[in-house]
Amino acid sequence: MATTNPVPRFPAGFQWGVSTSAHQIEGAVRLREPSVWDAFTDRPGRVKDGSTAAVACDHYHRYREDVALLAGLGVNAYRFSVSWPRVLREGGLDFYDRLVDELCAAGVRPVPTLFHWDLPLALHEAGGWLKRDTAARFAEYVSLVAGRLGDRVRQWITLNEPAEHTLLGHALGTHAPGERLMFGALPVAHHQLLAHGLAVRALRAAGAAEVGITNSHGPTWPASPEPVDVEAADFYDVLLNRLFADPVLLGAYPEGFGELMPGEVGADLKVIAEPLDFYGVNYYAPTKVGAPQGEEIDFGGVRMPAELPFSVREIEGRPLTDFGWPVVPEALTELLTAFRTRYGDRLPPVVVTENGCSYEGLDDQDRITYLDGHLRALHRALEAGVDVRGYFVWSLMDNFEWAEGHARRFGLVHVDFTTLRRTPKASYHWFREVLRAQRG
Numbered sequence: 178m179a180t181t182n183p184v185p186r187f188p189a190g191f192q193w194g195v196s197t198s199a200h201q202i203e204g205a206v207r208l209r210e211p212s213v214w215d216a217f218t219d220r221p222g223r224v225k226d227g228s229t230a231a232v233a234c235d236h237y238h239r240y241r242e243d244v245a246l247l248a249g250l251g252v253n254a255y256r257f258s259v260s261w262p263r264v265l266r267e268g269g270l271d272f273y274d275r276l277v278d279e280l281c282a283a284g285v286r287p288v289p290t291l292f293h294w295d296l297p298l299a300l301h302e303a304g305g306w307l308k309r310d311t312a313a314r315f316a317e318y319v320s321l322v323a324g325r326l327g328d329r330v331r332q333w334i335t336l337n338e339p340a341e342h343t344l345l346g347h348a349l350g351t352h353a354p355g356e357r358l359m360f361g362a363l364p365v366a367h368h369q370l371l372a373h374g375l376a377v378r379a380l381r382a383a384g385a386a387e388v389g390i391t392n393s394h395g396p397t398w399p400a401s402p403e404p405v406d407v408e409a410a411d412f413y414d415v416l417l418n419r420l421f422a423d424p425v426l427l428g429a430y431p432e433g434f435g436e437l438m439p440g441e442v443g444a445d446l447k448v449i450a451e452p453l454d455f456y457g458v459n460y461y462a463p464t465k466v467g468a469p470q471g472e473e474i475d476f477g478g479v480r481m482p483a484e485l486p487f488s489v490r491e492i493e494g495r496p497l498t499d500f501g502w503p504v505v506p507e508a509l510t511e512l513l514t515a516f517r518t519r520y521g522d523r524l525p526p527v528v529v530t531e532n533g534c535s536y537e538g539l540d541d542q543d544r545i546t547y548l549d550g551h552l553r554a555l556h557r558a559l560e561a562g563v564d565v566r567g568y569f570v571w572s573l574m575d576n577f578e579w580a581e582g583h584a585r586r587f588g589l590v591h592v593d594f595t596t597l598r599r600t601p602k603a604s605y606h607w608f609r610e611v612l613r614a615q616r617g
Contacts, residue, residue, distance in 0.1 A: 192567025194254035198293035201576035205237035209263035217353035226582035258293035316375035323383035339369040374448035391457030400467030409487035457530035506550035513558040533571035
């Protein structure tokens with residue numbers, strides 16, 4: 178059971194929200210162009226339960242009901258993503274016009290993410306993120322969206338988790354587009370980061386007031402003090418925590434990576450390092466890493482090939498979510514204070530743009546305990562001097578959870594994927610009371 182002690186008070190003006198993404202909730206597949214995820218889920222065996230996002234939560238048709246859930250919850254912000262494939266279809270932006278209007282009428286700030294992994298299939302077939310031109314096409318799309326919604330949207334996020342899209346989608350092949358390029362996927366990383374920088378410029382030109390990026394991060398713990406384990410953990414830490422943060426915040430790649438990237442890297446880094454108004458952090462768990470063990474393993478639903486220069490180990494003695502991820506709230510404090518130390522005044526104000534867990538059931542006391550613990554850990558980071566401005570729960574509702582299909586439930590709201598009925602869980606009611614107390 179969750180603790181009955183009240184969550185500590187956060188500063189006035191703190192941003193409280195929930196997050197979703199277009200492909201995972203919208204459905205209405207025939208009203209947009211195909212994406213890489215449509216092609217991926219059409220291949221047998223790619224999604225564990227065989228489901229697709231053709232309908233998902235049908236948010237496209239039920240957005241008013243979902244905005245009412247947001248208003249009832251009491252959040253002051255909603256992070257959603259804009260579907261690039263939908264915007265390519267004539268009239269596709271009309272949906273986001275309606276959604277933004279509904280949010281504004283409900284007193285909920287819209288916080289759009291402009292890319293959350295659903296690359297238009299036609300762009301992928303023309304080379305996708307392996308090609309520099311995709312970054313230019315992204316900037317054009319961003320200008321179009323900002324021109325349409327910018328009169329009501331103040332806060333924008335360029336990319337969601339480019340590390341995962343690179344690693345899972347292009348290096349390991351467990352996510353769309355399903356490429357298994359290993360370290361040949363590094364151009365994907367660079368071109369996403371270049372797309373981010375170009376998008377920042379496009380948003381500034383459109384008058385955007387607040388621009389940021391969202392990266393996933395977590396502490397990396399060596400499996401032992403032995404040099405081989407420490408070295409492997411350091412390398413993993415670079416891939417997860419520095420490869421995408423250093424270029425954005427410092428204007429440089431970690432040592433040894435710049436020469437592996439395509440194009441005029443020095444000139445590109447000036448674009449990538451455009452100043453930001455906030456830095457989004459998605460946090461779920463730390464990772465224990467050691468030297469390679471010479472065999473492929475399944476870790477958290479991801480097949481980790483034997484040829485990687487590290488191996489991911491289990492963190493023992495911790496409760497696990499239904500996804501098999503360890504619950505370690507204090508590692509969020511560790512992560513954020515380490516970022517403040519590493520980047521100093523180059524780190525903008527931080528917003529935790531995702532934090533959540535997968536559990537079954539309507540009486541989801543384990544989720545309440547998880548969120549309670551992480552809010553306390555976030556408050557400790559704030560007390561330690563980290564400039565934290567907001568916190569978003571992943572996710573508003575159960576959704577299509579990528580390669581897991583409908584088998585993992587992260588929502589504060591339960592979705593029956595047969596009837597599409599929404600039912601607030603115990604965690605929804607708990608979070609609503611937390612937000613009321615914060616306003617009291």
